[in-house]
Amino acid sequence: MLHKINFLTAGESHGKGLSGILEGFPAGVPLSEAFIAADLARRQMGHGRGGRMKIETDYAEILSGVRHGKTLGSPIGLWIENRDWENWKADRMSHTTPLEPVPEVTLPRPGHADLAGMQKFGFTDLRNVLERSSARETAMRVALGAVCRAFLKELGVEIFSHVIQIGPVKASNTLTNLNADTNACADASAVRCLDEGVAQKMIAHIDETRKSGDSIGGVFEVLASGVPVGLGSYTHWDRKLDARLASAMMSINAMKSVSIGDGLDVAEASGSQVHDEIVKDGENIRRTTNHAGGIEGGMSNGEPIRAQVTMKPIPTLAKPLRSVDIKTRQPGSAHKERTDACAVPAASVIGEAMMALILTDALLEKFGGDSLDQIKAHIKASGVF
């Protein structure tokens, strides 16, 4: 649940493009299209992506809310053109009734939004569902997240991610030495994994899976450094920072679990192994470890935030699963659409965007202010950073 900023996206996967509006964002934040483009390019990388990524080179145009390189405090409007639109606009995605009838897509894919979406809206053509349920929409989220990243950067908050598991192949998830190069190192890997040896095994596993006409999921970790103490609150269920982050991460297509800190491992461990001891360090008080992942009681505690997110295997399969034709009621094979075999590396960049949106919201909630300068002054006065 967002409290101080709001964002909205619109657009279909093979429609004209994606639009996005970010509202409640402060004035005075340096922002350029080039800055947003860098994150959009990172979302398009990764071993295991399908043909679509070769067609689209995403670029977000700034339509409003920015003047002379700085945000104005008014709604920020962005537009990403779908370059494939040319091939779809005359018939399959025409706004008007096409001259020739377009065959309906009627074999829902297990694991996708198709069947429940058709039943919900009463559609007989599953293209009416898949065009919006597609993860194409997340390109706009990455663009809006980049706007928030520009704000966070000004306050010294940095966001990182890396892939820690593809199918059964696992890397270490104990990344403690976050630094300016962390994202660059992850980006240099075809699977955004920081352990080159494990990365090679992940790539081989994706190749094997793709060859057999199947798909594969995995786990990625999103981290944030420089986060001040006290974002979020224990006072209400919907103010808790961990709950807000979990909701945001789960909203990404195909995400099936989110954990904070040591996550699922805590079920097996005892309290003395899990909780971070508090010690005196000169005049400061600090924790000796960060098992909690930077959040206690629904509030940031000043340690880096760590969220691990599990992605299920992609539902569209080159060797499709069984399905039933929604019109004829005859059994058949599920619909095939150009598809990724593995999109965990891309998903990790989308996870960064969701982290940026949530942290921006929580920072504005705590410190307030209409412009970057005001927010900086409020932060300074609070003595929290």
Ligand SMILES: Cc1cc2nc3c(=O)[nH]c(=O)nc-3n(C[C@H](O)[C@H](O)[C@H](O)COP(=O)(O)O)c2cc1C
């Ligand atoms: C970056 C990214 C790329 C994806 N690519 C595909 C794809 O090519 N084919 C597909 O069937 N699903 C793909 N998905 C997953 C579906 O969008 C998702 O499974 C579907 O919307 C149903 O939602 P759910 O899995 O959250 O229930 C992708 C997801 C992400 C995050």
